Amino acid sequence: MRAMAAPGLASARRHLRNKPMIENRPGSVSAELIAVLVAVTAGTPRVLTIAEGTSLPSGPLSPEHRSLQAGTRSWVERQTHHPLGYVEQLYTFADNDRNAALGGFGRAISISYLALTREQPKTLDGGASWRNWYDYFPWEDHRQGADLPAPLPAALRAWAQAGANPAARRARKQRAAIAFGLEGRRWNEELVLQRYELLYEAGLVSEAARDGIACHTTPAPRLGHAMRQDHRRILATGIARLRAKITYRPVVFELMPPSFTLLDLQRSVEALAGQLLHKQNFRRLVEQQALVEETGQMAGATGGRPAKLFRFRADILQERAYAGTKPPLPRA
Amino acid sequence: MRAMAAPGLASARRHLRNKPMIENRPGSVSAELIAVLVAVTAGTPRVLTIAEGTSLPSGPLSPEHRSLQAGTRSWVERQTHHPLGYVEQLYTFADNDRNAALGGFGRAISISYLALTREQPKTLDGGASWRNWYDYFPWEDHRQGADLPAPLPAALRAWAQAGANPAARRARKQRAAIAFGLEGRRWNEELVLQRYELLYEAGLVSEAARDGIACHTTPAPRLGHAMRQDHRRILATGIARLRAKITYRPVVFELMPPSFTLLDLQRSVEALAGQLLHKQNFRRLVEQQALVEETGQMAGATGGRPAKLFRFRADILQERAYAGTKPPLPRA
DNA sequence: CCAATAATGCTCAAATTGAGCATAAATAGG
């Protein structure tokens, strides 16, 4: 049996629920850690996958880990053979769907983490690979033109029309418009999860078909590459978090090499955001925030006037990582 | 029993594909749900506690719950006898400290949630009570003057001076300055967790003494009321999240009665933020965002010119809850 | 030398923010 952690707490709980806690041994569950490990290489945002790109890497929670974050950090580092700059908890899932998938053994809890790193060529074990995250979310890349993938607009309309009653139809239409920036609204790059969930509900991604959700377009579009279980949803959560984070905390730096040009930096931010930025304003922001300093060297010619190389200012970064900063600027 | 500690990617993949998951039962753990349940009553932000205010309410994760969030919602609703407007996951903890405290039964995972509601007088079971959250964080309330509690400034200096070497001392000094808005910096009301963690490390809260952390001030200040385990840290996480959230999402409304004056609304936001707002600007913002509409009625006299009563616009709220909004305005 | 590609410096208008002034409408106390 389980020793009581805090007797006072237990009795209070008895007050609250009229049942002794000890009989209610908090459900024995199994726990795994799932990582969304991100790098940006050559202007492409990439995520580490296993199983031919159909799963995110995951590992069991083990008792020797000091904490969940330490556990994630340690097994990801062992697998990729280089240190993670940044690790942040994303979300904890424990739906009964998962439970069913486990054959009724017990509830499975998945604790997901976002981690940032730089891609290193040869360090991966077999089966693991870096994938362009837009393979999974083609509708999220607006760097070349803001057009949605072809079947989407019509499919969204069909979904909205399939609402049970006029109010539901209106609500669906509005929801699609907000999520996808339709009807004159502007695209909000942070709504990654909302968009994926909408597409799932509308039956427009393979996972929905797998889970028996209907689609009102024929042939049913199957947008983006699918993943097992709910890994694509977790990836969407990670992308959304990262897109939000770069606007107020200087996390891009975790993804950059030691020295880089301002355009390199801009391309990386654009890769993550899926949107182009106004070059001069981007520079103004970066310099005004004093996040970088010149190395004194110039970049090897890249087809135009040579650019200065910069590095991060460790002192400022530390401060900003702690207290936040100001956002960059969207634009086409 | 438990499977491997940190599988290589290849084996992780096997784990996911080739073997039935059931054999690889990732570490068996016990899971509990902890709630930070917040209400604002008469200009005071309150949190629901049990055990004489020393614990947050918590309940075991139970198999009948459809999801973690549904589980939290259902047991909190059963205890408080009224529906939660808003529930959001905060953080998942599983430190080995907890493990030890549980007598080695196995790792305990705590999944914490933030929930918003309105306080209702008579619905609590014995042992539970609403507490002013500033009882736990007196340094967080800047509504009357921006002065920190008396022993704080000197204690922070002492902590900084106790750094092992000049670099450490400088880093500590800067960290304290950022967290507490010293040396001409401005107070950032969202750094609730950072401040609590700093005070813990500096030995200035009772939990630190309990956990054997030294303090460099005598007599050691014991700022704010203590809580069991790491509940005060969880509460700090909840407050920080809520303070951040109100600046870009209209969650205050979950805390308000059906109709209210603009000053009521402002007082509630101020209670959460721990800072006073500029009245005219607050109104400008609220009205410009079209979050509320007049009910046509006036408030019962409160000592001055009668104020119009407002209610929320459900349509707008829904949209903003989904896509976000603009921030309000700090000021003294 | 010319075209193409980047880097970099500068300007400008619109929108947002922070702060204050002034007035109106009530109540409480004499």
Next chain:
DNA sequence: CCTATTTATGCTCAATTTGAGCATTATTGG
């Protein structure tokens, strides 16, 4: 009734931030 007090509410203004563009400079490849 008059006055001080308290709140509501309308309006202005300057500083800053944001979004967008123009112009110039430095290279490379014909």
